[in-house]
Amino acid sequence: MTTLFRRLVATAVATSLLAATLPLHAQTAADSGLIRTEQLLPPAAPQGLQGDQARLMATLDRADLAQRLQERGVSIDELRARVAALTDAEAAELMARIDEAPAGSDVLGLLFTVFIILLVTDILGFTKVFPFTRSVR
Amino acid sequence: MTSRRGLLRGGLGVATLGLGGCATWADPPQTQALAAAWPAGVPPRVELREVPFVPQTPLHCGPASLAMALGHVGIAVDADELGRQVFLPARGGTLQLELLAGARRQGALATRVPGRLAALVQELAAGHAVVVFLNLGLALNPVWHYAVLVGHDRDGREFVLRSGPVERDLFRWRTFELTWARGGHWAVVVLPPGRLPVSASEDEAVLAAVGFERAAPPAAARRAYEAVLARWPGSLTARLGLGNTQHAAGNLPGAAQAFEQAARQHDSAAAWNNLARVRAALGEAEAAREAARRAVARATLAEPQWLAPARATLAAVGG
Numbered sequence: 289m290t291t292l293f294r295r296l297v298a299t300a301v302a303t304s305l306l307a308a309t310l311p312l313h314a315q316t317a318a319d320s321g322l323i324r325t326e327q328l329l330p331p332a333a334p335q336g337l338q339g340d341q342a343r344l345m346a347t348l349d350r351a352d353l354a355q356r357l358q359e360r361g362v363s364i365d366e367l368r369a370r371v372a373a374l375t376d377a378e379a380a381e382l383m384a385r386i387d388e389a390p391a392g393s394d395v396l397g398l399l400f401t402v403f404i405i406l407l408v409t410d411i412l413g414f415t416k417v418f419p420f421t422r423s424v425r
Numbered sequence: 426m427t428s429r430r431g432l433l434r435g436g437l438g439v440a441t442l443g444l445g446g447c448a449t450w451a452d453p454p455q456t457q458a459l460a461a462a463w464p465a466g467v468p469p470r471v472e473l474r475e476v477p478f479v480p481q482t483p484l485h486c487g488p489a490s491l492a493m494a495l496g497h498v499g500i501a502v503d504a505d506e507l508g509r510q511v512f513l514p515a516r517g518g519t520l521q522l523e524l525l526a527g528a529r530r531q532g533a534l535a536t537r538v539p540g541r542l543a544a545l546v547q548e549l550a551a552g553h554a555v556v557v558f559l560n561l562g563l564a565l566n567p568v569w570h571y572a573v574l575v576g577h578d579r580d581g582r583e584f585v586l587r588s589g590p591v592e593r594d595l596f597r598w599r600t601f602e603l604t605w606a607r608g609g610h611w612a613v614v615v616l617p618p619g620r621l622p623v624s625a626s627e628d629e630a631v632l633a634a635v636g637f638e639r640a641a642p643p644a645a646a647r648r649a650y651e652a653v654l655a656r657w658p659g660s661l662t663a664r665l666g667l668g669n670t671q672h673a674a675g676n677l678p679g680a681a682q683a684f685e686q687a688a689r690q691h692d693s694a695a696a697w698n699n700l701a702r703v704r705a706a707l708g709e710a711e712a713a714r715e716a717a718r719r720a721v722a723r724a725t726l727a728e729p730q731w732l733a734p735a736r737a738t739l740a741a742v743g744g
Contacts, residue, residue: 321702321738323695323731325666326635361514370510373526373640382522390608391518392558392571393484402566409563413600417561417568419591423600 326375346376353383360386453606455542456582456598463579464543467550472576472585473497476554478592479504486589487511487519490556490571491527493587494615497554500531507531518569521558521611525633529640533615534649536625536633540610542602544624545584546577551623553614557586560607569608618649627657638666643673661691668699677707688716694724694731698738705742713742 353374354367362370374382382389409415413423452460463469477496481489481504488507495502511519511527528535538544538555548555555574562568572594576585584601588594596604605612614622618637621630630653638646647670653663668683681703687696697720704713720735 320672320706321734321741322669322672322699323665323734325638325662325669328662328665328695329632329635357513360516363509366509369530370523370526373529373636374522375636375639378522378526378636382520386513386520387516389520389522390558390560390567390569391513391516391520392487392524392569393518402562406562406566406568413597414603415562415568416559416596416600416604419589419594422595423597 329377349383350379353379356383356386452599453602456602459542459598464547467546469579471549473549473552473554476573476575476587478587480590484517485512486571487524490573491524493573494554494556495531495533498533498615498617500533502531519571525613525636526640528615529637532641532645533617534633534637535613535615536622537629538612538614538622538624539626540612545574545612547624548614548622549574549577553616553622556613556615557605558608558611559604561604564607618645619652621652621656627660631660631662634663634666638670643670646670661687661693665696665699672703677703681707692723694720694728694735697723698731698735701738701742710743714744717742717744
């Protein structure tokens, strides 16, 4: 129950943050009845979801995504701009894979055994973890 | 140090004798292909020395790589500021989609280029640095990493990368290919609107422009679509984008012209729909009804996904 409540509150906060998420011109386009460019991209909206319905779903998705980003340490000031810069399809993909998609970083925190294995594979030229290695071939 | 390395190499040399017949020791396929057939028009040696070097702070290879690529096309940006825009703290890194979005927010398009070594050297020859995504470790113990490819050397079979703390990190072709393949052959070229990577496909160029439209001012997004249309005049999506960005900029006659061209060229219900709306806004009531009827007809015939908006448009323009 508490979890549900917290989720509702968080979603409400995120939704209000995102009320102005769409770029101004995209909102203008929606109001004017124009079909947005990204609506032409495959995959199109799921069957049965068109126009306003699809747009509403996309908005809710973005609110959810903003909440997930916030839970993962993104500052509130950044949420809106980060979510707004994604297309609907990208936002959906990011939401689905936010914890699995590879995150590029660097070589910190390797275990010692792994260190040795990677040192050898580095020298063989299969990997390139360490800047000081140079492969034998 | 030298002697220890020599010892290691000696030991490995013995080990490799045992591996002699092993298939994994052969060069990976693209390295073989590049050695066998060098792409036409690409010089044997290229190094884009003018690409600025931004050494990464811990975990921040994504923002650092993006800052280098942006700096190379004249967009000076602080790597810490970029970090706030693309770094995902709980994951301890930067996701690829957010890197693309980060480029857009700085006024540039990040376009995927084909996952082929030949495409990478073609981009270098065109003066484009390439942001690549590598798994420097193994599939079981991935070490995900962004770096910027700035040079290649055909005779030495090496690539030059700005990578992490190293300004000129030399990768053998085969090592680069193996680590790049484990990163999914992901590579993007970051350019201001109006310029395109030489090797990008139409689909990827369109995707980059559409993503850019979300984050960019209409005038800049329009330049992105114009560049796509200059190379692929038959792109319906880019043509529609040209109209939408002009509409967003308040240029209704320009929007009408783009939508009309898209509608006539592709008989697209979406283009007829948008043409009807813009003609109505311009006060051309009869022409608007005609376009709206074409939108409904086309949607009924072949593009059911636009039937609801097309009917709404027809009703709105008094058809």
